[in-house]
Amino acid sequence: MRLCVMVFLGACVVPLASAAQNTVEVAGRSADAALDQARLTAGFQALESACFSCHSPDASAGNRVAPPMAAIKKHYIQPGTSYEAFRDRLVSFVQDPSAENARMPGAIDRFGLMPKMPFDQVMVEEIAYYIYHSALEAPGWFEQHFQAEQQQRRRLGQPTLVTDADYLRRGREVAMSAKSTLGSNLQQAISAGGPVAAIDFCHDSAIPLTEGAAAEQGVAVRRVSDRPRNPANAATAAELAYMATARSALAAGTEPAPAVQRVKQEVVAYYPIVTNGLCLQCHGRPGVELQAETQAALRARYPDDQAVGYGVNELRGIFVVSMPAQ
Structure with missing residues (x-):
């Protein structure tokens, strides 16, 4: 079965409200963070549900089955890289994973090439938005965000489903x-x-x-x-x-x-x-x-x-x- 999870690739970021209000450092440049909190939330949810069990932010090096998200961000985003350019590269790779299309040949040598996964474009764009606008490389990033997500889930309870x-x-x-x-x-x-x-x-x-x-x-x-x-x-x-x-x-x-x-x-x-x-x-x-x-x-x-x-x-x-x- 198609069980292998992406080799590069909840409900909030911490603090999402302050992230949307403050200036963040993105790809070596300062960007006034008029960020979309709903998209950040959706991106972290997608990462948590589909990615983190392989791209674990806290697994030891010897137990990894895929590179951590911070390493992926480092290879895909350079100073001056726009969100749109990063998003397009990420979507392109997920939709057609190949050695020629990859930016992390060392990860392929160690973990193998990711299989094509049934993630729709909207989901990958949500993931790209979160990766680009969040400080994945910061110490304690995952624990901080995960704890905030759990607090929000306890506060909001189960999501309301209508349609x-x-x-x-x-x-x-x-x-x-x-x-x-x-x-x-x-x-x-x-x-x-x-x-x-x-x-x-x-x-x-x-x-x-x-x-x-x-x-x-x-x-x-x-x-x-x-x-x-x-x-x-x-x-x-x-x-x-x-x-x-x-x-x-x-x-x-x-x-x-x-x-x-x-x-x-x-x-x-x-x-x-x-x-x-x-x-x-x-x-x-x-x-x-x-x-x-x-x-x-x-x-x-x-x-x-x-x-x-x-x-x-x-x-x-x-x-x-x-x-x-x-």
């Missing part, structure tokens, strides 16, 4: 957080013991880790497929219908869009999981991407496994996020 767009946005945060957590653990397992170690991690920890993280937020999240590895992850009829639509989009050369439907007292959102090269180590073609040792581990752990034979950019499954209707 389908509200639920899709909230579901995306949950799905990206689950993807990020699973991806970070999966990368660590592969680094430590290759695909066999990743299979062991998925068998023992993937479902409880996913469900546990969502339960803390008062929602439920599952990963399902029409070709499940674990029979417990088999898709329902409604989920299969969404998967058919998503596959049609991929076949037409477009990104499959998430979808939402209301079921009794719940709102259920669907988010596609599309394969990349890393996925094929455990989900590829036997004898091609799947090595004999990996196939043996799959037979031992998953005797009813159907989740092999995939190529790149194919629909592997979906995240299903169930939220109480408000």
